């Protein structure tokens with residue numbers, strides 16, 4: 001098959017890590033007879049320099065006309081250290097999510113056996129962890145009405161959800177569970193919040209169309225504990241925007257390396273795939289950045305396109321690199337492999353996987 | 355000095371663990387020439403049985419006329435398993451907090467050297483952790499306006515804070531830092547929420563009257579990560595109600611034993627001290643419940659009464675019991691010590707501390 005991929009590699013180490021993900025996709029294409037046609041477009045600090053806009057209209061058009069977006073990273077210290085900057089690279093990402101209607105953020109958390117000693121958790125606790133967090137991304141208190149009284153002494157934020165907002169992400173979570181361990185855990189605070197009670201009602205109703213999937217419930221404060229005490233109990237976690245922000249960031253550190261974590265942001269018409277790490281400007285151009293998160297985001301992209309077998313091959317190739325310690329020095333101090341050689345190894349492993 | 359203490363030992367293991375805390379307070383009284391006069395009053399399931407009300411007016415009066423409230427635990431499976439129960443033991447606790455105006459919840463989290471192997475975190479990460487979390491307890495989204503649209507398809511919760519609500523707890527947190535490592539970390543989400551921006555402004559202004567205290571800021575999602583990656587960086591954490599619920603529950607598990615964790619709920623006129631564990635009905639009357647959390651809550655009570663040296667003696671006696679493994683079997687499997695003998699040892703250690 002033929003696929004059009006928008007390539008928004010962005011700032012800092014973005015271009016060099018996405019380059020490795022592109023290599024992996026080409027390798028898969030060669031192996032399985034697909035063609036991935038990449039169209040590059042500027043975003044972030046690069047786009048501000050070229051056009052004054054962190055998300056130029058032309059870039060948005062490229063994304064809308066693609067089957068998926070492969071995203072690198074965004075952010076430049078030039079803007080971070082300038083409080084008067086009127087446009088910021090990060091605005092490009094927020095606008096992109098909004099314009100493409102990406103209402104679900106998906107974050108896998110997996111404990112790789114070869115990296116278990118890097119986890120802050122003890123081995124017997126982190127072992128076997130393999131979950132994916134479905135976080136609602138465009139509603140809730142982050143986007144609700146904000147108020148500040150005229151005298152500035154009272155401030156408020158509104159957390160609002162509609163049935164429709166909950167339904168669409170819930171279906172995605174149940175479908176994901178079907179291809180996994182068949183369990184969905186709804187994280188909410190239904191003993192206190194009206195919006196959480198709506199989540200619970202809607203998700204319970206939807207669960208009846210997925211009879212093969214177990215649904216259970218966890219209050220968010222308890223979930224924050226369980227993530228540390230027993231993370232391997234989870235399969236698919238489904239939750240609202242702010243709870244998802246907190247729980248998925250907590251989850252991101254238990255595996256031991258942020259350089260391995262990929263994410264997807266999905267809507268009805270578009271989907272974007274990116275590492276969760278930032279643009280890491282100090283490492284730019286030094287061939288030391290870990291490309292694995294970007295390569296794993298390419299695997300998520302394959303899954304999204306329905307190419308499940310192909311995604312499995314990429315994941316396997318990454319696991320082989322980890323096993324053989326063909327990794328950058330953030331994962332294995334003595335390693336002399338750089339960004340490119342790790343990318344080359346994984347592309348090679350994809351073609352030669354058994 | 356002479357102090358009046360309301361003794362609300364409650365349900366389940368509440369009475370047997372508070373009995374050990376009372377012993378510790380009497381021992382301190384003997385040693386330092388104080389008199390603690392205890393007045394018992396029913397609360398929770400016990401109070402429902404006696405009066406039909408989980409917080410009888412007479413109990414509330416006893417609390418209001420005391421220098422502090424020593425609280426045990428609340429809850430009975432009889433009510434948990436009956437969805438039709440109109441009154442529940444837990445309502446007694448919520449009403450008590452409200453009636454006494456207890457707007458600040460205080461939770462210490464400490465890694466005891468002898469218990470480090472019980473932590474889910476690796477030794478080098480948990481070692482040296484000694485923080486206290488100041489959580490706003492009567493405002494924010496848990497108490498804000500709740501709405502459900504007439505057709506039941508849209509639900510919302512309002513998170514609102516006023517300057518005055520923030521100021522009073524902020525002063526408590528800065529004062530606590532003064533007697534500790536002189537650092538306050540405000541946990542918020544000021545990059546997104548208007549209410550968080552108010553917290554940041556008010557706390558920053560107040561910090562100017564505490565020039566000896568360092569103030570820093572952490573977004574709540576980052577705080578959830580830092581609690582796992584580097585908990586020993588924290589001294590006093592200050593935060594709003596819901597963030598405090600999540601972060602303090604997350605913090606409660608990193609030390610390795612919930613049987614050691616005490617808490618205080620403080621207002622302008624009253625203060626209440628209790629273990630964070632529940633009524634643990636299966637253990638009732640078996641002399642197996644760990645009394646240390648209740649004894650440590652008595653130490654917090656002493657601090658609140660201005661008896662800092664005395665509180666230090668209780669803490670030291672507890673540490674000695676932990677070192678000598680004079681503990682219940684939840685902490686040390688082979689132990690044959692029961693609730694009472696641990697309490698006796700600690701009371702004895704208080705009187706004989708060097």
Ligand SMILES: [Mg+2]
Nearest residue numbers: 245246249575
């Ligand atoms: Mg976050």
Ligand SMILES: [Mg+2]
Nearest residue numbers: 221599600603
């Ligand atoms: Mg809680």
